Amino acid sequence: MRRLPVPILAYFAIMAALPLVMGTTGLFYDAFQAIFVFSLVGLGLNVVTGFTGLLNLGMAAFMAIGAYAFAILTSDIYPFQIGFWWGILATVAIGAVAGFLLGAPTLGLSGDYLAIVTMGFGEITLDVLKNLEAVTKGTQGINPLPRPTFGSWSLDLQQERGWYWLLLGFVLLAVLAVRRLERSRSGRAWLSIREDALASQCMGIPPKRTKMIAFATGSALAALGGALFAALLSSTGEPASYDFQVSILALCIVIVGGMGSVAGTLVGAVVMVGMNSLVLVKLADWASAAGVGSASNVLASPNNWKYLIFGLALILVVRLKPDGLLPPRLEGGAS
Amino acid sequence: MTLKTSMLVAVLALASSAGALAQSGTLKIVSSLPRTGSANAQTGTIVNGIKMAINEVGGKIDGYEIVYEDWDDASPQRGNWDPTVEAQNANKAVTDSTIIGYIGTFNSGAAKIAMPELNKAGLVMISPANTYSGLTKPGMGEANEPMIYRPSGSINYFRVVPTDDLQGPVAAEHVAGSGAKKVFILHDRELYGKGIADVFQKRAKELGLEVAGFEGIDTKASNYKSLCQKIKFSKADAVFFGGTTQSNGGQVAKDLRSVGFTGMLVVPDGCREEAFIQAAGASNLEGNTFVTFGGLPPEQLTGRGAKFCEGYRTMFGTEPEAYAVYGYEAARVLLDAIKRASTKDRTAILKAVAETKDFDGALGTWSFDANGDTTNRVFSISSVKGGKFVFERRAGDAPAGGAKTE
Amino acid sequence: MEWVDFFLQQLITGLSNGMIIALIASGYTMVYGIIELINFAHGDLFMLGAFLALTVLGALGLGDWSGASAWAAVVIMLMASAGFCGVLNWGVDRLAYKPLRNASKLSLLVSAIGASFILVNLGLFWGGVPMDVFAGGVAAAAPKDFPALVPNTNLLGEESLVQFTPKDVLVWAVTVPLMVGLTWIVTRTRLGKAMRATAQNPVAARLMGIDTDRVIGATFLIGGALGGFASVIYSLYNNTISFQMGYRAGMDAFTAAVLGGIGSMPGAVTGALVIGLVRSMSDAYLETRWTNTIVFGILVLILIFRPSGLLGSRAKEKV
Known part of the structure; x- marks a missing residue:
């Protein structure tokens, strides 16, 4: 902990304290539970794209693998039923293996070719989840899923503070792990590959193995995010919950936050997901309370403006802050 | 609370218990339907149907003011229903004690997420559109359906559409x-x-x-x-x-x-x-x-159904789509239960909905069966x-x- | 020989679908070639082109289109959509991409994603325009029927099991000359030379006196216009448009561009034809639900064995 830079420490201090002033329930918790889930996915993508410079457009697929692996291992319609904690652990391992398996044949590809392979992997994953009904229940989703338990006490969805702190705890663990990796031999290799693949290869850094470790780390974190997402819903939802748009959201989090910056990713998740599940929801609520809305006029329905507002916000953010809200040099980290 | 105001409250309470004052307060009905993206066309007509039903009772039942909120369970990223948003809506509804009825969902997949949460809270849920059999009927879906949607052991989910x-x-x-x-x-x-x-x-x-x-x-x-x-x-x-x-x-x-x-x-x-x-x-x-x-299409409806079509045309200037009548029916059955229960109490309203018998609806005369399904099989x-x-x-x-x- | 008929039919359908993808893909590949941006908004730009075409048709009056008047309407729509998409693409570049020329490639990508969201939303609004062609605009989000201006008669005779219709002819008759013309522009004209120079090294190109901003603008204009042509062809071939159609069209086209070797014009066409044919064959001989998996599976396999796509050059890596 002592080595965490100030912005990250401040983030966790504020986040941990927020529920004390936000009451015990409300939209705030819904939004922040989603924010923390996507922080995990964002942290994973930050390792792949931010540190190592590999564009991955298929993070949602790893989330899906995490969610479905967790569901199959824990749901009572399957024989495994290993419980929440073992389920989470197994999911992280499965995510890493999945990342390895995709990475092994494809990480030799350069730049945007890798991007489209990961995008294709995302599409394939969705189709497989949809079509292999015997295992995945198709579009039905697998439910219900076990709640986290601490001894005899289990966490219900209504205990929003509990979930909030639990998820925040996972984010903290992920940040510590990523920071540790970043400072390890692998982490330095990631950055050097990103900066100059040729030179780093000359210095004896094996490019493929380095990329594989980054890929597996990122996938494991995304799978963790997916498993927690499913646990929170107590259902995997349908496969389309992990579609390309989710990968895009993860990418926006990392880039808007600041590529290669852990604190930036955390802030990016707050901004992007917060806009989605807090600001836009509130706007629509206010408009609907003010009596705006009509089925026959498309412009009059506030919900129909959400894409536009989201898109404008994205363009404005990168226009005003092309390096992200909190680029690595402002983070106070090593790089 | 100061002594003065607490006395005032006590006086008011006395007055109302003496029956001098009518009941008052706000009862909130919400709907959770995908309003962003492609399903919007159909959910728009459902929302119209709900608004119409509330409008018909003048927005008031037994002195209670009926407030309606049109919630979206879709997100712009998905352009379709989003499980996260549906879970948020369910949670939001459970924690707002003025909400006494939840009309939704449109997609059966979304219902699977909202149902257990609303069930635990004993909040009545009426779907105008879910037709997946496993939500209510044992033996039709997975082995653990529909009991997984009823953690409290009793039924809170009803639907006005045949499965x-x-x-x-x-x-x-x-x-x-x-x-x-x-x-x-x-x-x-x-x-x-x-x-x-x-x-x-x-x-x-x-x-x-x-x-x-x-x-x-x-x-x-x-x-x-x-x-x-x-x-x-x-x-x-x-x-x-x-x-x-x-x-x-x-x-x-x-x-x-x-x-x-x-x-x-x-x-x-x-x-x-x-x-x-x-x-x-x-x-x-x-x-x-x-x-x-x-059910029968709008133009074949007689009696109350014909009146619905006429009213819809006057109120919205368009022909009702087939789904509009489901929204209308879901809201009416809920309003009817509120009237019979005449209370702010969720449990009592839920009980009243479950007891719906020979309801004179726009879709004909029907009841809810033991699973919460409509008996209307036309x-x-x-x-x-x-x-x-x-x-x-x-x-x-x-x-x-x-x-x-x- | 029914199975021969069936196979020929799939070839025709696959190639026609592939040709449409090729037109969209060339827009991607041009923009990518010059500023290395995966232009996410391109598919949605294409979608708006289709909405414009339908609006133009509505303004011309919905009648019983047939014969010469139908073909005249087709030409008017092609011109209108191409012009509209070209200018719009140029405008999107000015507003969303140009300010980020010196920023990282990924910021540019996020800006493109933002532009894509905005265009999708505009498509939703457009569907709500109270015109007859949009069914009065009551159900804005619903898919719209695009009138069948081009007849579906079988040119091989009504008794033939194999169908080859004027729709297929139209697709080929528009796409092939456009691709030839485009190749001519890129390889034979001064503008094309400037484009290739800018793509190779923008700084050096500027030093050589090339106004790179204008060249990039022209690229967006031409790429957008191709998307506009594609949108009309697509609409006349499929007869349905929806504000969400840009997603799949864009994804197919982008995949085609990469499969062929991104930045390469013949590559984009080859990739598109491969995707069109694979989709048809998979739908016809395997199961539709696995088609997407097969398309992307083939993509991954090809890239593993040919990391720069089918026709991409290996040595073009910039340092």
């Missing part, structure tokens, strides 16, 4: 009754479309129809020409499509005709909206396309003529093959 396990056979019987021998079954791989295609297939085989193929489509494809050519070459004389306008039903119909398939096309109620005809092109549906629908079959749905006959409550054209 897929009833509608699928109606469609299969229509195909068999028309003299077709070989049917090709398509579905959209969604909970609703796949579910209804499964029961269609089962019934079709029982009726001795040959199933030429059973395929899930890619709902985002630009066209289905190759698939439709395969259907044409298979020499099937009928096609059933389990899906909706959103899952590209219009394009399927269009491509079937464009490759020269002349057989019968049958689609379920998810396609029974003007938008389907618009998307498919009226000429492609002319004559040999049939739509099954739970189906109708319509065709498309001149770009309009034209009522053909009643089906479903009559024995197979015995229904005659009215």
Whole structure:
């Protein structure tokens, strides 16, 4: 902990304290539970794209693998039923293996070719989840899923503070792990590959193995995010919950936050997901309370403006802050 | 609270208990439907139906002010219902104690997420559109359904639409009754479309129809020409499509005709909206396309149903879509229960909804059964003529093959 | 020989679908070639082109289109959509991409994603325009029927099992000359030379006196116009448009561009034809629900064995 830079420490201090002033329930918790889930996915993508410079457009697929692996291992319609904690652990391992398996044949590809392979992997994953009904229940989703338990006490969805702190705890663990990796031999290799693949290869850094470790780390974190997402819903939802748009959201989090910056990713998740599940929801609520809305006029329905507002916000953010809200040099980290 | 105000409260409480004052307070009804993206057209009419029902009682019941909020369970990223948002809505509803009724969801998948949460809170949920059988009927879905949606042990979920396990056979019987021998079954791989295609297939085989193929489509494809050519070459004389306008039903119909398939096309109620005809092109549906629908279509409704159509036209200036009446019916059944219970208490209102018997609704006279399903089993079959749905006959409550054209 | 007929039919359908993808893909590949941006908004730009075409048709009056008047309407729509998409693409570049020329490639990508969201939303609004062609605009989000201006008669005779229709002819008759013309522009004209120079090294190109901003603008204009042509062809071929159609069209086209070797014009066409044919064959001989998996599976396999795509050059890596 002592080595965490100030912005990250401040983030966790504020986040941990927020529920004390936000009451015990409300939209705030819904939004922040989603924010923390996507922080995990964002942290994973930050390792792949931010540190190592590999564009991955298929993070949602790893989330899906995490969610479905967790569901199959824990749901009572399957024989495994290993419980929440073992389920989470197994999911992280499965995510890493999945990342390895995709990475092994494809990480030799350069730049945007890798991007489209990961995008294709995302599409394939969705189709497989949809079509292999015997295992995945198709579009039905697998439910219900076990709640986290601490001894005899289990966490219900209504205990929003509990979930909030639990998820925040996972984010903290992920940040510590990523920071540790970043400072390890692998982490330095990631950055050097990103900066100059040729030179780093000359210095004896094996490019493929380095990329594989980054890929597996990122996938494991995304799978963790997916498993927690499913646990929170107590259902995997349908496969389309992990579609390309989710990968895009993860990418926006990392880039808007600041590529290669852990604190930036955390802030990016707050901004992007917060806009989605807090600001836009509130706007629509206010408009609907003010009596705006009509089925026959498309412009009059506030919900129909959400894409536009989201898109404008994205363009404005990168226009005003092309390096992200909190680029690595402002983070106070090593790089 | 100061002594003064607490005394005031006590006085007021006395006064009201003496019956000098009518009950007062706000009862909130919310709906959770996908309002962003492609389903918006159908959910818009449902919301209109709900608003109309509340408007009819003047927004007041027994001194309670009825407030309605139209919640969205879709997100702009998905352009469709989003499980996270649905979970948020359910949670939001549970924690706001003024909310006494939850109208939703549109998608059966979303219902699976909201149901257990609302059930634990004892908040009544009425769906105007979910038709997946496993939500209420034991033995129809997974082994653990529907009990997983009822953690409290009792029922809080009701629906005003007949389920897929009833509608699928109606469609299969229509195909068999028309003299077709070989049917090709398509579905959209969604909970609703796949579910209804499964029961269609089962019934079709029982009726001795040959199933030429059973395929899930890619709902985002630009066209289905190759698939439709395969259907044409298979020499099937009928096609059933389990899906909706959103899952590209219009394009399927269009491509079937464009490759020269002349057989019968049958689609379920998810396609029974003007938008389907618009998307498919009226000429492609002319004559040999049939739509099954739970209940009678708006123009065939008599009594209260006819009044509903008239009122809808006056209030919104458009013809009601088939789904509008479900929204209207869901809201009315809830308002009726509030009136009977005459309280702010969720449990009492839930109990009143469950006790709904011989309800004089726009869809006819019906009750909720022990599973929370409507006892209304009337189906109708319509065709498309001149770009309009034209009522053909009643089906479903009559024995197979015995229904005659009215 | 029914199976021969069936196979020929799939070839025709696959190639026609592939041609449409090729037109969209060339727009991607041009923009990528010059500023290395995966232009996410391109598919949605294409979608708006289709909405414009339908609006133009509505303004011309919905009648019983046939014969010469139908073909005249087709030409008017092609011109209108191409002009509209070209200018719009140029405008999107000015507003969303140009300010980020010196920023990282990924910021540019996020800006493109933002532009894509905005265009999708505009498509939703457009569907709500109270015109007859949009069914009065009541159901804005619903898919719209695009009138069948081009007849679906079988040119091989009505009794033939194989269908080859004027629709297929139209697709080929528009796409092939456009691709030839485009190749001519890129390889034979001064503008084309400037484009290739800017693509190779923008700084050096500027030093050589090339106004790179204008060249990039022209690229967006031409790429957008191709998307506009594609939108009309697509609409006349499929007869349905929806505000969400840009997603799949864009994804197919982008995949085609990469499969062929991104930045390469013949590569984009090859990739598109491969995707069109694979989709048809998979729908016809395998199962539709696995088609997407097969397309992307083939993509991954090809890239593993040919990391720069089918026709991409290996040595073009910039340092």
